[in-house]
């Protein structure tokens with residue numbers, strides 16, 4: 001949308017993506033198109049202020065009435081939202097971007113917690129489940145990477161876009177007093193979108209590592225779809241999201257069985273829920289957050305377990321990333337398969353859903369697979 005409100009689709013979304021520069025704005029794209037922002041008209045750290053700010057800007061017409069950015073996992077922490085000075089909307093990227101050669105950059109890396117400690121965390125969650133406190137909890141770990149020079153954030157965004165053309169690819173400018181700081185990632189999970197009143201949520205839960213051989217890979221997907229443990233883990237998320245949407249949507253359609261989606265590294269169980277709502281996308285997204293895809297069941301016990309068991313701060317990981325406009329339309333994805341990148345450091349994050357029957361070593365391996373998308377793009 002231009003400042004006068006007309007829709008301007010970039011002829012070449014790949015050229016637009018190549019135009020992104022760290023510290024100058026944000027990129028966000030998905031299967032329905034993307035956007036590039038330039039400059040900041042106004043920063044917001046309180047999402048409650050979004051409707052008021054957007055309606056004032058829509059009335060004044062001195063900037064695009066759109067907010068773009070990220071909300072952290074912990075909703076009491078400041079958000080990183082901005083009304084940009086300029087915004088250009090793009091058609092879907094499709095397969096417009098080709099992966100480049102490896103960067104050859106060497107990173108020193110440190111896992112927090114250490115892998116063995118992550119397995120102990122999973123064992124602790126399983127103990128809480130046996131004690132009847134919890135049905136599901138998502139536990140995460142981080143990988144702190146450091147290289148000699150600055151991380152090439154533009155290359156990272158391009159590689160993510162090349163590897164996951166049908167997912168959501170983002171580079172969100174985060175407030176920084178030093179080097180440009182960006183939340184860069186490629187998430188497969190749509191938390192909530194609303195366009196012309198049509199609401200879509202696409203919770204994912206239940207994962208399996210993909211294989212190189214096409215027949216073996218298809219068999220892994222089929223086994224995931226048939227797995228009782230993964231179907232249960234998935235149903236906990238769908239039931240929670242559907243219950244929350246039922247209160248705020250009309251004509252809710254909730255498929256009874258999940259389907260399969262794939263990223264470059266993983267298969268996931270996926271359910272697309274549709275409905276209609278007059279409420280702004282960001283309000284609905286915040287009401288859903290944290291879904292049991294990143295938190296757990298029951299919600300309060302899972303939140304407590306995460307705070308007590310995880311040694312690190314999740315920051316924006318498992319929060320949400322996206323945009324909203326003055327009409328209340330918007331698109332918010334779960335901040336997954338991402339890293340907080342600044343100067344010569346990148347903090348990557350990955351988690352896995354723990355339910356009774358989870359095996360600590362397998363959950364650790366799943367987090368390693370989830371880190372691969374980012375690692376392969378660095």
Ligand SMILES: C=C(O[C@@H]1C=C(C(=O)O)C=C[C@H]1O)C(=O)O
Nearest residue numbers: 205206207293336350351352353
């Ligand atoms: C927590 C992550 O992913 C989430 C957890 C999943 C699972 O446990 O199967 C699947 C998709 C996401 O909802 C992550 O990528 O870090």
